[in-house]
Amino acid sequence: MRVIIKPDSEQCSQWAADYVAYKINRFHPAPNRPFVLGLPTGSTPLGMYRNLIEQYKAGKISFENVVTFNMDEYIGLPPEHPQSYHYFMKENFFKHINIKPQNIHMLNGMTRDYEKECTDYENAIKKCGGVNLFIGGIGTDGHIAFNEPGSSLSSRTRIKTLRYDTIKSNSRFFDNDLNRVPKTTLTVGVGTITDAEEVMIIATGSNKAEAIRQGVEGAVTHMWPISILQMHQHSIIVCDEEAASSLRAETVKYFKEIENRTLDFPL
Ligand code: GLP
Numbered sequence: 001m002r003v004i005i006k007p008d009s010e011q012c013s014q015w016a017a018d019y020v021a022y023k024i025n026r027f028h029p030a031p032n033r034p035f036v037l038g039l040p041t042g043s044t045p046l047g048m049y050r051n052l053i054e055q056y057k058a059g060k061i062s063f064e065n066v067v068t069f070n071m072d073e074y075i076g077l078p079p080e081h082p083q084s085y086h087y088f089m090k091e092n093f094f095k096h097i098n099i100k101p102q103n104i105h106m107l108n109g110m111t112r113d114y115e116k117e118c119t120d121y122e123n124a125i126k127k128c129g130g131v132n133l134f135i136g137g138i139g140t141d142g143h144i145a146f147n148e149p150g151s152s153l154s155s156r157t158r159i160k161t162l163r164y165d166t167i168k169s170n171s172r173f174f175d176n177d178l179n180r181v182p183k184t185t186l187t188v189g190v191g192t193i194t195d196a197e198e199v200m201i202i203a204t205g206s207n208k209a210e211a212i213r214q215g216v217e218g219a220v221t222h223m224w225p226i227s228i229l230q231m232h233q234h235s236i237i238v239c240d241e242e243a244a245s246s247l248r249a250e251t252v253k254y255f256k257e258i259e260n261r262t263l264d265f266p267l
Contacts, residue, residue, distance in 0.1 A: 001216070001229055001230060001232070001235045001236070001237065002235070002236045002237070002255075002258075002259070002262075003216055003236075003237045003239070003244075003251075003255040003259075004236060004237070004238045004239070004255075004259060005239055005240070005241065005244045005252060005255060005256055005259075006238065006239070006240055006241075007240065007241055008204075008240050008241070009044075009047060009204035009205070009240050010047060011240070012047070012048075012202055012204055012238050012239065012240050013045075013046075013047025013048045013050070013051055013202075014047075014051055015238055015264070016045075016048040016051075016135070016200065016202050016238050017047075017048045017049075017051030017052045017055060018051075018264070018265065019200065019236075019238075019264070019265070020037070020048070020052060020133065020135070021052065021055050021060060021061045022264075022265040023035070023132065023133050023198075024037075024061060024063075024066060025060075025061060027132065029064075029065035029066060030065055031065055033065075034065045034066060034067040034103065034128065035065065035066050035067070035132050035133075036066075036067045036068075036069070036125075036128050036129065036130065036131045036132045036133075037066055037067070037068045037069070037131070037132065037133055037134075037135065038068075038069050038070075038071065038131045038133065038134030038135060038136070038188070038193065038196055039068050039069070039070050039071065039089070039093075039135055040070075040071050040135055040136045040137045040145070041070070041071070041072075041085045041088045041089065041137075042137040044137040044138075044202050044203065044204055045135065045137055045202060046092060048135075048202065049092050049093045050092075052093070052097070053093065053096040053097060056096070056097045056098065057096075062098060063097045063098050063099040064098050064099075064100070066099060066103065067103045067105070067128050068099065068103065068104050068105060069105045069106075069121070069124070069125055069128075069131060069188070070085060070089060070105065070106045070107065071136060071144075071145035071146075071187060071188050071193075072085060072107065072145045072146045072185050072186060072187035072188065073085045073086065073106060073107040073108070073109040073185065073186050074109050074182035074184075074185050075109045075114075075159065075182055075184040075185055075186060076109060076110070076182050076184075077109055077110075077182060078110055079110075083173050083174060084109065085106065086106055089104075089106065105121070105124055105125075107121055107157070107186040107187075107188075108186075109182075109185070109186055114158075114159045114186060117186060118156070118157040118158050118159070118186060119157075121157045121188070122156055122157050122192065125192070125195075130195060130196065130197065131195070131196035131197070132196065132197050132198065133196065133197065133198045133199075133200060134193050134196035134198070134199045134200070135199075135200050135201075135202070136193065136199065136200070136201045136202070137201070137202055137203070138201055138202075138203045138208055138211050138212075138215075138226055139166060139169070139211065140165070140169065140207050140208060140210070140211055141163075141165055141166070141211065141224075142211040142214055142215060142223075142224035142225055142226040142227070143166065143225055143226075144190065144193060144201065144225050144226055145187045145188050145189075145193065146160045146162065146166075146185040146187035147160070147187060147189065147190045147193075147225045148160065148162065148163050148166060148225075149163070149222065149223045149224065149225065150222055150223065151189070151190055151222060151225055152189070152190065152191075152222065153190050153191070153220075153222050153225065153228045154189070154190065154191040155189030155190050155191055155192075156188075156189040156191055156192055157186070157187065157188045157189055157192055158186070158187070158189060159184060159185070159186055160184065160185050160186075160187050161183060161184050162181075162182075162183055162184065162185060167181045167183065190225050190228055194228055194229075194231070194232050197234060198234040198235070198236070199229060199232055199234070199235045199236070200235075200236040200237075200238060201215075201226065201229065201235070201236070201237050201238070202237075202238045202239070203237065203238070203239040203240075203243040204239065204240045204242065204243050205240070205242050205243060206242040206243070206245055208239070208242075208243040209242065209243055209244070209245045209246040210246055211224065211226055212226075212237065212239055212243050212244060212246065212247065213246040213247055214226065214227060215227050215229060215230075215237065216237065216247060216251065217247060217248065217251060
């Protein structure tokens, strides 16, 4: 696991965007060999998306041969609902870049056949040859996508019921009205995420500190789904000083010292 600790959230976003651009450019994607990205929503990745849009506008990166799979979607919110993840992705990223609409994959929270929707999603990922880089945020309880504590660490795309804490936390996007937050979601599984060649989780702010501590220093356990990254061959956590603030001083020193001597973007 690489743990990149940056002074603030802005520098985390910058590093994450630069890394995504580097991975895509180095891959030289083509129509018959697209780069496959797994994408998150939430407030954390917003800075990375803004940064990637700037890089696209500056001609530093193209999404023409990039295929995307989003992590999750609320059940019962139509794509035009401002709090749906479809809407979020369109407004904050897709409409600003040159991605082809047919290359965008998102779970349909309005489907009547959840099982088929989830199986089809898994098959679509397989058909593309798997995800090259899965990017995620993290919940304060260590959830990734909507895989709440107790989720099987080998779970696949499925329906999930949200726990009270997540509903409460996400109610900030619904005028703080808990009743308006959907209670169920469709989400890729922990296993779907860790099947990716590489996984990059971004965490900022002190409310993520305990989850980062558990994920980096704790034992691998389904009660902290983030901890599964310890079993992944290529996982990266990009966090700011606040999110790293519950790590032991030696842990921080170790990862910073290693990173000082690691080339971020080797040729
Ligand atoms: C939701 C999403 C997660 C996201 C989390 C944290 O629960 N399903 O994918 O990581 O929120 O969001 P934020 O980045 O706003 O803290």
